[in-house]
Amino acid sequence: MNIQRQLWDAMLGSYEDCQSCDIGTFAKKHVFGRGPLDSKIVFIGEGPGKLEDLEGKPFVGRAGQLLSKAIKATGSKLNCFYTNLVLCRPCDRLGGPNRPPTEQEVNNCKERLRVTLRTINPRVVVLLGRTARMALGNEKPLLGDPMFAKLKVFTMEHPAFILRVGGTKSPAFPIYVQKIKEALNAAV
Secondary structure: OOHHHHHHHHHHHHHOOOOOOOHHHHOOOOOOOEOOOOOOEEEEEOOOOHHHHHHOOOOOOHHHHHHHHHHHHOOOOOOEEEEEOOOOOOOOOOOOOOOOOOHHHHHHHHHHHHHHHHHHOOOEEEEEHHHHHHHHOOOOOHHHOHHHOOOEEEEEOOHHHHHHOOHHHOOHHHHHHHHHHHHHHHHO
Protein backbone atom coordinates (compact mmCIF):
# COMPACT_ATOMS: atom_id res chain seq x y z
CA MET A 1 0.00 0.00 0.00
CA ASN A 2 1.39 3.41 -0.94
CA ILE A 3 1.83 6.30 1.48
CA GLN A 4 -1.06 8.33 0.00
CA ARG A 5 -3.47 5.44 0.58
CA GLN A 6 -2.17 5.00 4.15
CA LEU A 7 -2.64 8.70 4.90
CA TRP A 8 -6.10 8.70 3.32
CA ASP A 9 -7.23 5.62 5.24
CA ALA A 10 -5.90 7.07 8.51
CA MET A 11 -7.78 10.32 7.88
CA LEU A 12 -11.00 8.44 7.07
CA GLY A 13 -10.70 6.50 10.30
CA SER A 14 -10.04 9.57 12.42
CA TYR A 15 -13.10 11.46 11.12
CA GLU A 16 -15.46 8.53 10.59
CA ASP A 17 -17.41 9.23 13.78
CA CYS A 18 -16.96 13.02 13.78
CA GLN A 19 -19.70 14.87 15.67
CA SER A 20 -18.03 18.30 15.81
CA CYS A 21 -21.17 19.95 14.44
CA ASP A 22 -24.88 19.45 14.91
CA ILE A 23 -25.14 18.72 11.20
CA GLY A 24 -23.29 15.46 11.84
CA THR A 25 -26.31 14.22 13.79
CA PHE A 26 -28.50 14.66 10.70
CA ALA A 27 -26.07 13.12 8.20
CA LYS A 28 -26.67 9.67 6.82
CA LYS A 29 -23.02 9.45 5.73
CA HIS A 30 -19.85 11.48 6.00
CA VAL A 31 -18.93 12.53 2.46
CA PHE A 32 -15.13 12.65 2.30
CA GLY A 33 -14.23 12.84 -1.37
CA ARG A 34 -13.96 10.92 -4.57
CA GLY A 35 -11.35 10.57 -7.25
CA PRO A 36 -7.80 9.28 -7.57
CA LEU A 37 -5.52 10.25 -4.69
CA ASP A 38 -2.82 11.31 -7.18
CA SER A 39 -5.08 13.89 -8.86
CA LYS A 40 -3.43 17.16 -9.86
CA ILE A 41 -6.63 19.16 -9.41
CA VAL A 42 -9.15 19.27 -6.56
CA PHE A 43 -12.62 20.79 -6.83
CA ILE A 44 -14.05 22.03 -3.50
CA GLY A 45 -17.75 22.80 -3.06
CA GLU A 46 -19.64 23.90 0.05
CA GLY A 47 -21.20 20.69 1.33
CA PRO A 48 -22.96 17.49 0.32
CA GLY A 49 -26.52 17.63 -0.96
CA LYS A 50 -29.27 15.08 -0.42
CA LEU A 51 -28.04 12.56 -3.01
CA GLU A 52 -24.42 12.95 -1.90
CA ASP A 53 -25.51 12.28 1.69
CA LEU A 54 -27.27 9.09 0.61
CA GLU A 55 -24.42 7.82 -1.58
CA GLY A 56 -21.51 9.07 0.50
CA LYS A 57 -19.81 10.66 -2.53
CA PRO A 58 -19.51 14.36 -3.45
CA PHE A 59 -20.78 15.84 -6.70
CA VAL A 60 -22.98 12.93 -7.80
CA GLY A 61 -26.25 14.91 -7.99
CA ARG A 62 -27.40 17.21 -10.78
CA ALA A 63 -24.74 19.84 -10.07
CA GLY A 64 -22.02 17.19 -10.04
CA GLN A 65 -23.28 15.76 -13.32
CA LEU A 66 -23.13 19.21 -14.89
CA LEU A 67 -19.59 19.67 -13.57
CA SER A 68 -18.61 16.31 -15.10
CA LYS A 69 -20.12 17.38 -18.46
CA ALA A 70 -18.18 20.64 -18.32
CA ILE A 71 -14.92 18.83 -17.56
CA LYS A 72 -15.59 16.32 -20.34
CA ALA A 73 -16.32 19.21 -22.75
CA THR A 74 -12.78 20.52 -22.17
CA GLY A 75 -11.36 17.35 -23.72
CA SER A 76 -8.99 16.93 -20.77
CA LYS A 77 -8.13 13.45 -19.55
CA LEU A 78 -6.72 14.80 -16.27
CA ASN A 79 -7.81 12.98 -13.11
CA CYS A 80 -9.86 15.16 -10.77
CA PHE A 81 -10.66 14.85 -7.08
CA TYR A 82 -13.87 16.24 -5.56
CA THR A 83 -14.61 17.24 -1.97
CA ASN A 84 -16.45 19.88 0.05
CA LEU A 85 -15.77 22.36 2.83
CA VAL A 86 -17.75 20.16 5.22
CA LEU A 87 -18.20 16.40 5.50
CA CYS A 88 -21.88 16.41 6.38
CA ARG A 89 -24.95 17.68 4.57
CA PRO A 90 -25.73 21.10 6.04
CA CYS A 91 -29.36 21.06 7.16
CA ASP A 92 -31.14 21.90 10.39
CA ARG A 93 -33.17 18.73 10.82
CA LEU A 94 -33.23 15.17 9.53
CA GLY A 95 -34.39 15.30 5.92
CA GLY A 96 -34.51 19.10 6.00
CA PRO A 97 -33.54 21.34 3.09
CA ASN A 98 -29.90 22.06 2.26
CA ARG A 99 -28.37 25.28 3.50
CA PRO A 100 -24.87 26.77 3.32
CA PRO A 101 -22.59 25.60 6.13
CA THR A 102 -21.99 28.12 8.90
CA GLU A 103 -18.56 29.63 9.48
CA GLN A 104 -18.19 27.47 12.60
CA GLU A 105 -19.10 24.30 10.68
CA VAL A 106 -16.51 25.16 8.02
CA ASN A 107 -13.90 25.86 10.71
CA ASN A 108 -14.69 22.53 12.39
CA CYS A 109 -13.86 20.76 9.11
CA LYS A 110 -10.78 22.78 8.04
CA GLU A 111 -8.23 20.38 9.53
CA ARG A 112 -9.88 17.49 7.67
CA LEU A 113 -9.72 19.51 4.46
CA ARG A 114 -6.07 20.38 5.13
CA VAL A 115 -5.23 16.67 5.60
CA THR A 116 -7.15 15.82 2.42
CA LEU A 117 -5.14 18.34 0.38
CA ARG A 118 -1.84 17.30 1.95
CA THR A 119 -2.62 13.67 1.09
CA ILE A 120 -3.54 14.39 -2.53
CA ASN A 121 -0.92 17.12 -3.03
CA PRO A 122 -2.59 18.73 -6.06
CA ARG A 123 -1.16 21.52 -8.20
CA VAL A 124 -4.51 23.30 -8.52
CA VAL A 125 -7.55 23.80 -6.28
CA VAL A 126 -10.84 25.10 -7.67
CA LEU A 127 -13.20 26.73 -5.17
CA LEU A 128 -16.74 26.28 -6.46
CA GLY A 129 -19.28 28.89 -5.47
CA ARG A 130 -19.58 31.80 -3.10
CA THR A 131 -19.40 29.79 0.13
CA ALA A 132 -16.12 28.09 -0.79
CA ARG A 133 -14.71 31.37 -2.12
CA MET A 134 -15.68 33.27 1.03
CA ALA A 135 -14.35 30.54 3.34
CA LEU A 136 -11.01 29.93 1.62
CA GLY A 137 -10.46 32.40 -1.22
CA ASN A 138 -8.73 35.09 0.83
CA GLU A 139 -6.41 32.78 2.77
CA LYS A 140 -2.85 33.07 1.50
CA PRO A 141 -1.55 30.42 1.35
CA LEU A 142 -4.67 28.26 1.20
CA LEU A 143 -5.83 27.16 4.67
CA GLY A 144 -2.91 29.14 6.12
CA ASP A 145 -0.68 26.15 5.37
CA PRO A 146 2.85 26.92 4.09
CA MET A 147 2.79 23.57 2.24
CA PHE A 148 0.20 25.13 -0.08
CA ALA A 149 2.22 28.25 -0.95
CA LYS A 150 2.77 27.12 -4.57
CA LEU A 151 -0.76 25.85 -5.03
CA LYS A 152 -2.72 27.62 -7.78
CA VAL A 153 -6.23 28.52 -6.59
CA PHE A 154 -9.08 29.25 -9.00
CA THR A 155 -12.57 30.44 -8.05
CA MET A 156 -15.63 29.96 -10.18
CA GLU A 157 -19.36 29.52 -9.99
CA HIS A 158 -20.78 26.42 -8.39
CA PRO A 159 -22.30 24.14 -11.05
CA ALA A 160 -25.67 24.54 -9.28
CA PHE A 161 -25.62 28.19 -10.43
CA ILE A 162 -25.12 27.09 -14.04
CA LEU A 163 -28.11 24.74 -13.63
CA ARG A 164 -30.22 27.64 -12.34
CA VAL A 165 -29.44 29.77 -15.40
CA GLY A 166 -30.23 27.05 -17.95
CA GLY A 167 -27.63 24.29 -17.57
CA THR A 168 -25.82 23.08 -20.67
CA LYS A 169 -28.15 25.10 -22.91
CA SER A 170 -27.29 28.34 -21.13
CA PRO A 171 -24.94 30.89 -22.74
CA ALA A 172 -23.06 30.65 -19.40
CA PHE A 173 -22.12 26.99 -20.01
CA PRO A 174 -19.40 27.53 -22.67
CA ILE A 175 -17.88 30.26 -20.50
CA TYR A 176 -17.93 27.84 -17.56
CA VAL A 177 -16.24 25.16 -19.67
CA GLN A 178 -13.52 27.67 -20.64
CA LYS A 179 -12.87 28.58 -16.98
CA ILE A 180 -12.58 24.90 -16.08
CA LYS A 181 -10.25 24.35 -19.04
CA GLU A 182 -7.95 27.12 -17.75
CA ALA A 183 -7.82 25.47 -14.32
CA LEU A 184 -7.17 22.04 -15.82
CA ASN A 185 -4.40 23.44 -18.04
CA ALA A 186 -2.75 25.02 -15.00
CA ALA A 187 -2.60 21.58 -13.38
CA VAL A 188 -0.65 19.98 -16.21
